[in-house]
Structures are given as C-alpha cells and as structure tokens.
Amino acid sequence: MSAMLEVRNATVTFPRPAADGGRLTAVGGATFALQAGEILGLVGESGCGKSSLGRAILGLVPLAAGEIRWRGRRIDTVPREAFRPLRRELQLVFQDPAASFDPRMTIAESVAEPLRALVPQLSAPDRAARVEAILGEVGLAVELAARYPHQLSGGQLQRAGIARALIVDPAFLVCDEPVSALDVSVQGQIVNLLARIRRERGLACLFISHNLAVVAHLAERILVMHRGRIIEDGLRDEILQAPRHPYTRTLLDSVLAVEPVAARRLIAARPSSRDAVAAPELTP
Ligand SMILES: Nc1ncnc2c1ncn2[C@@H]1O[C@H](COP(=O)(O)OP(=O)(O)OP(=O)(O)O)[C@@H](O)[C@H]1O
Ligand SMILES: [Mg+2]
Secondary structure, eight states: OOEEEEEEEEEEEETTTTTOOOOEEEEEEEEEEETTTTTEEEOOOOOHHHHHHHEEEEEEEESSSEEEEEETEEEEOGGGGOOOHHTTTEEEOOHHHOOOOOOOOTTHHHHHHHHHHOOOOSSSHHHHHHHHHHHHHTTTGGGGGGGGGSSSSSHHHHHHHHHHHTTTTOOOEESSSSSTTTTTTHHHHHHHHHHHHHHHHEEEEEEEEEHHHHHHOSSSSEEEEEEEEEEEEEHHHHHHHHSSHHHHHHHHHHHHHHHHHHHHHHHOOOTOOOOOOOOTOOOE
16 A cells, blocks of 8 residues: 655755855755554754645645655645645644734634635535534634634634644644644643544644654654754654664753653653543643
C-alpha cells in the first residue's frame, strides 16, 4: 500500500531579504511519507523550516524542487485555483489562534467559513447544525458560538481553530505549533484534545512544534529538522531513548533543562492510540 502522503526531496526557497537576487533555502530536500491515521511529529528550532514544509504540503508555498503526492497523485503542481477540492481533505491549524480569527466575526461565523467556501451547496440550517456539532466535539459550550474572538481565552480560541479545520471533515491536518502561543496549563488540554480527535476520526496529522516534549506526547513517529533538512526520522520511543543524531540529543536535553517537570510529564504521559481519553489532563 502506498502512503497517504509522500514528500520527496521537497525544496522551498525564498528571496533573500538583502535583495541581492540570491535565494535562501528554507527546506533543503525533505523526504518522508505519512500513512493514513498517523500522527507524525515535526520538531526543530525556530527558523529551521518547519512551517515552510507544512505550508508547501498544503499548496500555500511553491516547491523549488521535489514533489508531493497525496493518495498517489501529485499535488505540488496543482494551481492554486484548482486546489479547492483538495482543501477539504488537507487542513491547517494555526499557531496563534488570536491572530487567525477575524475580530469582526463571531466564533460561529468563523468556524462556518470553510464550509461556506468549500461546500457552498449546504443550506444555512445544515451549516448551523454542523457548527454546533463540531463545537461540541472540541469541547466548546454552545453559548460561545455567538461571541467574538476577544471574548474567548487562548485555549477556547484554539479549540475553535481546531473546529474550523475539522468542519469540512479533512483526512489530514497540519497543526503548526498549535499550542506554543498558549499558557503551559492549557497546552496539555489542547494536545489531549488533538489526540482524542485523531483517534475518534482516524485523522492523519503533521504536528509541528519546536518543543520535543509536546511532539513526543502526541506523535508515534518523529521527524527532526535542522537547518532545512530532516536529520532524523524514527519511532518516538527510539528517538527519545536513543537519538541517532547529536542535534536530537541537544533538543531533548534543552527541553528537559528548561521545563523539567512539564516536559517529563508530557513525555511520560503519552496517550496511546487506545487510551488517549484516559490520559491525565496535563497541568504545569
Ligand atoms: N515568506 C517568507 N519570505 C522569506 N523568507 C521566509 C518566509 N517564510 C520563511 N522564511 C525564512 O525561511 C526560513 C525557515 O522559516 P520557517 O518559518 O519555515 O521556520 P520554522 O521552523 O517554522 O520557524 P518557527 O519555529 O520560528 O516557526 C527562515 O530563515 C525564515 O526567515
Ligand atoms: Mg513556524
């Protein structure tokens, strides 16, 4: 069986800020595959190219070289306007929920937006029913639907961000630092929510974070990225117990040094695919 998502030698470049005509290589030839229902972690320090890779998979930035296949079909060459049917299958959860919501729209309106755009034939009452159901699924009280983004906490807003991505019933989510803008006390709740949703829906996910402990809590397999390259690709337990690359060791040591208690708890209390709901809610 071929993988659901195959990324081969994906290369992303940007013009250099100095405008000398040169280009900066944000992603230098990334290769990996992701199976249906798999949560793949992508970890690395700030600026190493994680978001560029995630955005390239979603057709939001072009590849300079390489290819991306979704269910066997090449998608990196699909023009933006033809990407729409794919957008139902491949969705994004943003880092900063406050910045990703339009302040003039209610939560219900924002969450309904992808449905309006991608499933325009759906009637307004059907759309409202879908919004209500999805808000329940992510644990948001129905009263919050009529509120505006500034009236919600960061954690509530990220739940709404997840609802907005899920409402079109995607098969694959790119979660780009979905908890790093949140208080540590809320991070575990959102990670656990993603684990439960993934289990219940059989969703595949590329989970991006600079924090190896957060990635290790959720992912079965982890890619470690360093300066635009994937330097390690292995099962979570192999990577935690016997990292092959010295840089991975550095990432592990740094997270344990900076947040020893929270990090150890995240790493230890990993929800397995069977008992994610029973995993403890994480507190700092
Ligand atoms: N739109 C852009 N234009 C120019 N350069 C960019 C653009 N987006 C990213 N870059 C550059 O590409 C490199 C990789 O950035 P990217 O945002 O992919 O890293 P990241 O790993 O997601 O970092 P972070 O953890 O801070 O989110 C960086 O040097 C960044 O400055
Ligand atoms: Mg990023």
